[in-house]
Amino acid sequence: MKYAVVIGGIVVALAAFVAMFVWLSSSSAPKPAPSDNSNNTSIYNNDNTSVVPTQSPTTTQQGQVAVASASGGSLVVHDFTKDSRVVVDPHNAGHYHLAGGAGLDQVDAPYLIVYVASDQSFTISLEKEPLSQTRLDAEAYLMQMLGISKRDMCLLRYSVLVPNDVSEIYSGKNLGFSFCPGAVVLP
Amino acid sequence: MKLRALFLFAALFLFAPQVHAQSATCIMQATPATVVRGGSFTLKWQANVSAGTITGVGNVSSTGAINLIPVNSTRYVGTFQAVGGTATCSAIVVVLEPNGTASPVGDAVGTVQAPGTVAPPAAITNTDTMAPAPVLPAGSTLTPNNTKPTGLIPCTGLNCQACDLAALAQKVINFLLGLSIPIAAALFAWAGVLFFSSSAVDKLDKARSIFTSVLIGFGIVLGAWLAVETVLKTVLDPTYYKNWNTIECVSPTRRPMGLTINDLLSSLPILNSNTPAPPISVGGISYNAAGTVEAGCREGDAKSTTDGKCYAYGATEGYDPVPASQLNAPKGDCSATALASSWGDNAAAMSCITQKESGCVVDRPSQSDRSNIDKTVFSSGLYQINISANYMQCDGFNGGQKVDCPRAFNGRNYNSTIADQERYTQCINMANDFGCATQNAQRIWNTQGPRAWSTASACGL
Numbered sequence: 001m002k003y004a005v006v007i008g009g010i011v012v013a014l015a016a017f018v019a020m021f022v023w024l025s026s027s028s029a030p031k032p033a034p035s036d037n038s039n040n041t042s043i044y045n046n047d048n049t050s051v052v053p054t055q056s057p058t059t060t061q062q063g064q065v066a067v068a069s070a071s072g073g074s075l076v077v078h079d080f081t082k083d084s085r086v087v088v089d090p091h092n093a094g095h096y097h098l099a100g101g102a103g104l105d106q107v108d109a110p111y112l113i114v115y116v117a118s119d120q121s122f123t124i125s126l127e128k129e130p131l132s133q134t135r136l137d138a139e140a141y142l143m144q145m146l147g148i149s150k151r152d153m154c155l156l157r158y159s160v161l162v163p164n165d166v167s168e169i170y171s172g173k174n175l176g177f178s179f180c181p182g183a184v185v186l187p
Numbered sequence: 188m189k190l191r192a193l194f195l196f197a198a199l200f201l202f203a204p205q206v207h208a209q210s211a212t213c214i215m216q217a218t219p220a221t222v223v224r225g226g227s228f229t230l231k232w233q234a235n236v237s238a239g240t241i242t243g244v245g246n247v248s249s250t251g252a253i254n255l256i257p258v259n260s261t262r263y264v265g266t267f268q269a270v271g272g273t274a275t276c277s278a279i280v281v282v283l284e285p286n287g288t289a290s291p292v293g294d295a296v297g298t299v300q301a302p303g304t305v306a307p308p309a310a311i312t313n314t315d316t317m318a319p320a321p322v323l324p325a326g327s328t329l330t331p332n333n334t335k336p337t338g339l340i341p342c343t344g345l346n347c348q349a350c351d352l353a354a355l356a357q358k359v360i361n362f363l364l365g366l367s368i369p370i371a372a373a374l375f376a377w378a379g380v381l382f383f384s385s386s387a388v389d390k391l392d393k394a395r396s397i398f399t400s401v402l403i404g405f406g407i408v409l410g411a412w413l414a415v416e417t418v419l420k421t422v423l424d425p426t427y428y429k430n431w432n433t434i435e436c437v438s439p440t441r442r443p444m445g446l447t448i449n450d451l452l453s454s455l456p457i458l459n460s461n462t463p464a465p466p467i468s469v470g471g472i473s474y475n476a477a478g479t480v481e482a483g484c485r486e487g488d489a490k491s492t493t494d495g496k497c498y499a500y501g502a503t504e505g506y507d508p509v510p511a512s513q514l515n516a517p518k519g520d521c522s523a524t525a526l527a528s529s530w531g532d533n534a535a536a537m538s539c540i541t542q543k544e545s546g547c548v549v550d551r552p553s554q555s556d557r558s559n560i561d562k563t564v565f566s567s568g569l570y571q572i573n574i575s576a577n578y579m580q581c582d583g584f585n586g587g588q589k590v591d592c593p594r595a596f597n598g599r600n601y602n603s604t605i606a607d608q609e610r611y612t613q614c615i616n617m618a619n620d621f622g623c624a625t626q627n628a629q630r631i632w633n634t635q636g637p638r639a640w641s642t643a644s645a646c647g648l
Contacts, residue, residue, distance in 0.1 A: 007402060010407070010410065014406055014409060064214075071483055071509050076214065091550065091616055092549050092550070092620065092621050102550055103550050103552070103616075104552050104564060104615065106548075106552055107552050107564065112546070112548045112551065114548055114549065116519035116520060118519075118525065119519060119522060121519045122518075123520070123521075123547045125548045158518065159517055159519065159521075159542075159547060161517075163554065164543045164641070164642050165555035165556075166554060171542070171543040172539060172543040172642070172645065174517070
């Protein structure tokens with residue numbers, strides 16, 4: 001009897017683990033590669049056009065997406081749309097809130113980062129002084145979420161802006177990332 | 188008892204995880220993408236299958252990196268196969284001559300060369316070939332090469348390192364795991380033979396004992412593996428986690444071998460003055476150093492300091508960089524494209540206003556327009572519409588009927604508090620909806636003019 005209980009317990013535990021393993025294997029099955037993947041000559045698709053794409057990020061392989069770069073072509077980044085910290089805008093299709101939440105949840109956030117799928121751009125709004133530190137924090141956060149280098153960050157389509165009620169001096173200007181060419185130096 | 192054991196054993200294999208046929212994908216990168224002749228670069232690749240081949244390198248695992256010194260500009264092509272298909276990916280490294288010209292790009296051929304051999308033209312050469320072959324003891328059968336051993340021993344003697352001890356231990360564990368299956372099967376068979384071949388009580392008891400012991404033992408072996416796999420797969424990021432029962436040691440040859448003392452010194456924080464590398468000259472045109480991000484140029488391309496055009500290395504034709512005004516132009520919801528269809532000739536003006544008002548965040552709650560009493564936000568969205576002072580009306584909300592938003596408040600502006608939470612929430616949602624907010628902003632523009640926004644004057648309006 002004792003042995004039957006022990007054996008039964010082990011079998012049940014094994015069956016549970018196997019079932020969980022099957023479920024995990026199914027849920028993490030890789031997405032199919034896009035048809036043009038075999039024609040890639042490099043990680044960055046340098047086509048010769050600068051037409052603004054109007055589609056959502058292109059899935060390249062599991063955990064990665066391609067977004068437009070500022071000078072044409074595309075960049076491969078982590079699939080941030082699957083990140084648990086990202087909030088899909090409930091009112092505006094194709095808008096992903098990468099930092100700060102959505103709507104009134106953004107009230108006290110030091111910076112807001114929104115991805116707009118229509119032009120595959122990132123909008124970073126600095127909401128707290130000192131702006132230099134807030135910008136550094138936002139840059140670090142975005143770099144970690146996208147999993148790209150500083151160099152690649154400079155190639156994104158992005159704007160770093162400051163609303164007028166945060167700073168009249170810097171509002172309305174694209175400050176750029178601090179480490180990118182042409183960035184506005186902040187005190 | 189014997190039927191029960193057989194049934195349980197069969198059930199275990201019935202619930203074994205299904206193998207999903209998957210398509211192969213791969214990605215490859217050469218860093219840096221341009222080297223001066225004799226310099227080295229790192230070729231990195233990542234695929235979602237267990238192995239593949241890369242021209243000029245040979246058979247590779249799913250993920251890896253190798254340090255190479257190319258003879259000429261070379262294109263490396265990786266091929267990775269899975270049940271669901273084949274993926275190819277490639278990377279190009281450009282070799283610059285001492286005079287600055289770039290050698291033409293050729294396809295990599297062959298595999299990484301063993302030390303002492305002569306590399307064919309346009310083939311890649313592993314850094315091992317730069318060092319003379321070591322002298323081996325007489326009678327030794329070991330030869331220094333980069334072929335990966337396939338047996339239990341993960342190295343071939345001269346290329347062994349401490350990591351290989353861990354890899355050896357892992358291989359032994361994997362071997363024993365595999366060995367446990369035929370052993371369990373053999374013991375079950377023996378127990379079955381005992382059970383069927385005798386009616387003596389002690390023999391039957393022995394058979395039962397063997398069944399029980401083997402079942403428990405085999406269950407523990409499988410359970411241990413499954414438990415570790417399940418926990419790690421659940422906890423770890425799938426982007427980085429492949430499997431835990433394989434240890435891959437980085438070959439010593441993958442350590443940077445092509446660096447100089449100057450490279451080391453320039454990487455130290457005290458000695459690194461962060462000054463940009465001096466320009467290089469290619470074909471009589473001066474470029475900024477390779478690896479510099481050039482505003483307006485495609486990734487990897489350089490900007491000529493002679494004519495300001497962007498050039499791919501080795502290219503004789505340049506192209507105009509994307510103008511700064513376009514690079515710095517507002518993106519997303521403040522872009523001219525997003526606003527043009529609604530605002531027409533006023534799109535530029537409204538682009539300026541929205542950048543200043545909301546930082547182009549479509550649902551931004553105002554930092555300043557908040558009640559002095561309870562900090563209730565009364566302006567929100569791309570246009571920062573003040574809902575304590577303006578009604579809202581648009582398609583898609585309240586059946587297109589007007590929503591009297593000031594009635595959501597007791598008081599107005601900084602003296603307001605929420606009187607009707609449901610109405611307040613509806614009005615905030617309308618102000619945060621791009622389409623609805625745009626319709627109402629246009630109405631405000633038409634009735635009150637652009638000066639309804641305090642930032643209009645800063646936009647020249």
